[in-house]
Amino acid sequence: MFRRLKEVEKRGVQQRISSIVFLFIISFLILFLRLGFLQIVKGRYFRRISEENSIQFIPITNPRGLILDRNGEVLVKNRPCFNISFIQMGIQKDELERTTETLSQILNIDKVKLEERILEKRNRPFEPVLIAEDVKIEEVAKIGERKSDLPGVLIQAEPRREYIGREKGAHILGYLGKLSQSEWKELHGEGYRFSDLIGKQGVEKIYEKYLKGEDGWRQVVVDARGRILRELSFKEPVPGNNLFLTIDEKVQEVAEREMEGKQGAVVAICPKTGEVLALVSKPSFDPNIFICNPKETKELQNDPTHPLLNRAIRAGFEPGSSFKVVVAAAALEEEVISPSIRLSCRGRYYLGRHGFSCWKKKGHGVLNIEEAIIHSCNVFFYHLGKRLTAEKMAKYAKRFGLGKETGVDLPGEISGLVPSPKWKKEVRKEKWYAGEDINFAIGQGSLLVTPLQMANLACLVANRGEVYKPHIVKRIENLSFETIRSFKPEPLISISLSKETWDILYIGLKGVVEKGTGRRAFSQHFEVAGKTGTAQNPRGEDHAWFICFAPALDPKVAVSCLIEHGGKGGAVAAPIAKHVLEAALR
Amino acid sequence: MIKSKEVLFLLLITITLVSISIIMVYSSSSIFASQRFNDPFYFLKRQIIWVFIGIALMLVCSRINYKVWQRYSFPLIICGIVLLILVFLPWIGKEIRGARRQLLIGQPVEFVKLALVIYIAAFLSKKQEIIKDFIKGFLPFLVILSTVFILTVLQPSLGGAINMSIFSLVMFLIGGGRILHLGYLFLFSLPLPYILIWNVPYRKRRILGYLFPFDDPLDKGYQIIQSFSALRRGALHGVGIGNSTQKLFYLPEPHTDFIFSIIGEEMGFIGAVFILLLFLGFAILGIRIACKAPDLFANFLGVGIISMIITQVILNISVVTGLLPTTGLPLPFISFGGSSLISNMIAVGILLNISRMDDRLPKVKFMPR
Numbered sequence: 001m002f003r004r005l006k007e008v009e010k011r012g013v014q015q016r017i018s019s020i021v022f023l024f025i026i027s028f029l030i031l032f033l034r035l036g037f038l039q040i041v042k043g044r045y046f047r048r049i050s051e052e053n054s055i056q057f058i059p060i061t062n063p064r065g066l067i068l069d070r071n072g073e074v075l076v077k078n079r080p081c082f083n084i085s086f087i088q089m090g091i092q093k094d095e096l097e098r099t100t101e102t103l104s105q106i107l108n109i110d111k112v113k114l115e116e117r118i119l120e121k122r123n124r125p126f127e128p129v130l131i132a133e134d135v136k137i138e139e140v141a142k143i144g145e146r147k148s149d150l151p152g153v154l155i156q157a158e159p160r161r162e163y164i165g166r167e168k169g170a171h172i173l174g175y176l177g178k179l180s181q182s183e184w185k186e187l188h189g190e191g192y193r194f195s196d197l198i199g200k201q202g203v204e205k206i207y208e209k210y211l212k213g214e215d216g217w218r219q220v221v222v223d224a225r226g227r228i229l230r231e232l233s234f235k236e237p238v239p240g241n242n243l244f245l246t247i248d249e250k251v252q253e254v255a256e257r258e259m260e261g262k263q264g265a266v267v268a269i270c271p272k273t274g275e276v277l278a279l280v281s282k283p284s285f286d287p288n289i290f291i292c293n294p295k296e297t298k299e300l301q302n303d304p305t306h307p308l309l310n311r312a313i314r315a316g317f318e319p320g321s322s323f324k325v326v327v328a329a330a331a332l333e334e335e336v337i338s339p340s341i342r343l344s345c346r347g348r349y350y351l352g353r354h355g356f357s358c359w360k361k362k363g364h365g366v367l368n369i370e371e372a373i374i375h376s377c378n379v380f381f382y383h384l385g386k387r388l389t390a391e392k393m394a395k396y397a398k399r400f401g402l403g404k405e406t407g408v409d410l411p412g413e414i415s416g417l418v419p420s421p422k423w424k425k426e427v428r429k430e431k432w433y434a435g436e437d438i439n440f441a442i443g444q445g446s447l448l449v450t451p452l453q454m455a456n457l458a459c460l461v462a463n464r465g466e467v468y469k470p471h472i473v474k475r476i477e478n479l480s481f482e483t484i485r486s487f488k489p490e491p492l493i494s495i496s497l498s499k500e501t502w503d504i505l506y507i508g509l510k511g512v513v514e515k516g517t518g519r520r521a522f523s524q525h526f527e528v529a530g531k532t533g534t535a536q537n538p539r540g541e542d543h544a545w546f547i548c549f550a551p552a553l554d555p556k557v558a559v560s561c562l563i564e565h566g567g568k569g570g571a572v573a574a575p576i577a578k579h580v581l582e583a584a585l586r
Numbered sequence: 587m588i589k590s591k592e593v594l595f596l597l598l599i600t601i602t603l604v605s606i607s608i609i610m611v612y613s614s615s616s617i618f619a620s621q622r623f624n625d626p627f628y629f630l631k632r633q634i635i636w637v638f639i640g641i642a643l644m645l646v647c648s649r650i651n652y653k654v655w656q657r658y659s660f661p662l663i664i665c666g667i668v669l670l671i672l673v674f675l676p677w678i679g680k681e682i683r684g685a686r687r688q689l690l691i692g693q694p695v696e697f698v699k700l701a702l703v704i705y706i707a708a709f710l711s712k713k714q715e716i717i718k719d720f721i722k723g724f725l726p727f728l729v730i731l732s733t734v735f736i737l738t739v740l741q742p743s744l745g746g747a748i749n750m751s752i753f754s755l756v757m758f759l760i761g762g763g764r765i766l767h768l769g770y771l772f773l774f775s776l777p778l779p780y781i782l783i784w785n786v787p788y789r790k791r792r793i794l795g796y797l798f799p800f801d802d803p804l805d806k807g808y809q810i811i812q813s814f815s816a817l818r819r820g821a822l823h824g825v826g827i828g829n830s831t832q833k834l835f836y837l838p839e840p841h842t843d844f845i846f847s848i849i850g851e852e853m854g855f856i857g858a859v860f861i862l863l864l865f866l867g868f869a870i871l872g873i874r875i876a877c878k879a880p881d882l883f884a885n886f887l888g889v890g891i892i893s894m895i896i897t898q899v900i901l902n903i904s905v906v907t908g909l910l911p912t913t914g915l916p917l918p919f920i921s922f923g924g925s926s927l928i929s930n931m932i933a934v935g936i937l938l939n940i941s942r943m944d945d946r947l948p949k950v951k952f953m954p955r
Binding site for chain 1: 622623624756759760761762814817818820821822850854855858859862865866869870873876877882885889893896900903904907908909
């Protein structure tokens with residue numbers, strides 16, 4: 001066989017190579033024999049056993065943490081949900097026929113479609129094919145009874161997220177959805193399966209890692225009919241932690257009811273802590289549909305009224321006259337006016353030849369700054385705007401927290417916009433006109449604020465310069481009812497203005513509700529201080545604003561209310577804010 | 587380039603083996619891959635790329651005069667040792683499930699094995715006269731072998747180290763080494779099993795699992811029992827390609843070291859024996875090529891390459907059939923894995939080149955000095 005070696009032959013290399021080949025052949029022979037023994041002698045016998053009993057690995061989905069309001073009222077829970085799936089591995093053709101027949105009868109689904117769906121996954125026979133989701137308990141019972149006639153059919157129970165209030169508080173709570181490609185890349189090492197749901201919006205998203213918990217599994221021996229004979233190992237799922245919100249379900253309820261059918265947002269905050277008591281954005285949506293209804297989800301995403309948009313933090317609006325609070329404070333601090341000086345309003349203000357009108361055509365007559373706030377006199381504020389200039393107003397607006405995110409624990413907050421001549425030159429590459437100073441003073445022009453920022457502005461006046469960071473979650477509790485994280489008030493803004501300035505703002509805002517533009521916010525139970533706003537905008541009817549706090553002497557709640565294209569702030573927004581205040585202070 | 591029947595059949599067998607590899611890697615990994623990476627073709631795509639790289643490198647190496655390897659055998663083994671050390675540097679080596687085997691370019695152990703074969707072949711052919719001398723012949727051989735062996739064990743890749751020592755000893759014997767020296771080596775290495783196995787918990791577990799698999803079917807004996815039941819389910823003609831049940835949840839990572847048990851399950855005894863016969867044919871053809879070679883270096887190199895691949899096949903299949911404890915060696919040409927496939931394909935390329943220098947061709951280039 002190896003005859004071609006030459007001089008080397010003498011050294012016996014060939015002989016040694018032959019003995020190595022001989023060793024290889026012996027080893028291979030041993031392997032042949034071993035395989036024959038395992039596969040042929042024992043094969044038949046074992047085949048029968050292994051087809052009768054097999055080991056199955058069953059993942060157990062853990063329940064996600066609950067979400068509760070500040071008083072322990074459950075807002076989001078998990079309910080048991082039964083899914084029917086089918087594993088086609090080892091099922092004969094006629095058995096499949098019978099099974100689909102029976103299943104389509106029980107579940108009331110088209111047999112042809114059912115077969116199609118099963119056959120689609122023919123080349124992945126181990127993967128359970130989902131046949132029906134969230135099946136009624138009676139149907140589950142029927143399938144359970146006939147389990148022996150339905151080989152390969154699996155009943156799987158899993159916890160399903162339920163948003164009890166449906167549309168109520170949807171923008172706070174958020175919703176769940178399948179992992180996106182990028183989330184999957186980031187998270188698949190951390191106990192996520194591809195089919196898992198993950199928080200996509202609201203606190204579901206921000207507090208995902210607290211709510212998620214850990215999945216468990218069971219390894220069991222099952223017989224040919226899928227009956228569990230014995231459990232081999234078990235890992236208990238760890239449910240997620242429970243989230244207690246700062247939201248008061250009752251206040252939220254009232255705010256939702258008041259906003260029914262309108263477009264806009266309401267935010268109620270406790271000024272002493274920054275706890276958000278209610279946050280409503282309308283139109284709203286039902287988070288439940290994201291879990292199982294892709295068609296409606298698509299419709300929601302394409303709805304021209306943008307129900308998914310959280311208007312309280314993700315949309316900027318012109319503040320209108322409610323901005324006068326900032327301008328008045330700036331004017332007093334910069335001493336461009338003193339409290340006793342009176343200016344006259346004849347319904348119009350001229351800058352050169354261009355006229356700016358007051359909302360009251362015949363004018364307010366002669367008034368001081370306090371009265372100007374109460375009656376929301378535009379002409380008075382035009383004067384202040386002219387004296388202050390845009391730079392100063394922008395500086396104060398920023399000090400008061402506008403043009404910057406509040407840092408609330410909800411995703412996607414925008415900063416709004418505080419314009420200034422410098423900004424306009426840099427960003428828009430345009431010159432700042434003197435007329436813009438005038439418009440700025442009554443909260444018009446490029447200025448954009450969010451309803452949450454305006455609620456913070458109300459807090460700022462209520463607290464005389466102190467604002468705490470608004471937050472939605474009060475504490476997080478684990479399964480043994482221990483608080484694992486709690487959220488303390490965190491200072492956000494701290495400014496000091498003279499006592500006189502605060503007093504004038506305070507008296508002015510109280511006057512707005514007692515005798516001024518905000519009389520419809522007057523309550524018999526407590527004193528309210530507030531400021532109306534009616535913001536002209538290029539998109540249609542004016543936006544109605546009302547920001548307020550109460551009780552005026554010892555403020556416990558601050559509310560900001562915006563009705564998009566609602567009309568006059570005093571007529572539309574003020575009564576809504578009053579009802580929210582009453583709900584919160586009852 | 588095909589000048590003889592041996593070369594034709596050797597190429598045919600190699601191509602058949604890598605084709606089987608593509609089919610079986612897909613069949614055994616698709617479900618695992620779709621669960622883990624949401625892409626049933628995850629491993630298949632990579633394996634196909636590696637097969638192409640492997641074939642390309644094989645063709646390139648079949649054109650490189652094998653004498654080049656002889657000339658650079660010492661730098662090659664030094665490079666190999668450096669690679670093995672680099673693995674331990676934290677910013678270069680990648681740690682995968684407790685093992686530092688991975689380098690940015692792959693698992694260096696696979697390439698070092700080839701470098702070791704080349705080095706030993708060169709060493710033996712150069713020192714033919716003094717090979718029987720303990721100090722001059724055996725000791726230098728032992729120093730290089732034990733350096734590489736220790737570094738490989740530290741990777742840790744006990745399987746690779748065992749594979750290395752077996753083919754090195756085979757080469758040493760063929761090269762004319764004395765059996766008595768191997769006897770000393772045996773005595774000297776008696777405490778090794780204790781140090782290498784009993785002291786390392788996971789290896790101890792593997793040995794216990796091998797000796798008494800059914801004592802602890804869920805933990806230590808798990809893999810081997812699953813492998814048994816796969817082979818038994820396969821019986822004579824198998825359950826059909828794609829129909830393995832073991833590959834989903836039972837056998838962890840079924841596309842790597844335990845791919846042979848999925849082959850046994852899906853293609854049965856017939857398929858398993860077919861693969862074994864392919865490897866046996868590969869061995870015989872390779873050794874014929876080696877024996878026909880014009881010089882001693884080529885003889886030793888050819889036999890060394892064949893021993894490297896064939897001892898690995900024997901070790902792997904012995905593990906899968908429960909004859910040996912789990913060592914963690916892939917099945918050459920078939921298991922999923924780039925480094926192993928590519929280094930084996932390079933080895934085949936070298937064999938092809940040796941056959942080109944066959945003594946039937948006119949000899950021109952090498953005059954013994």
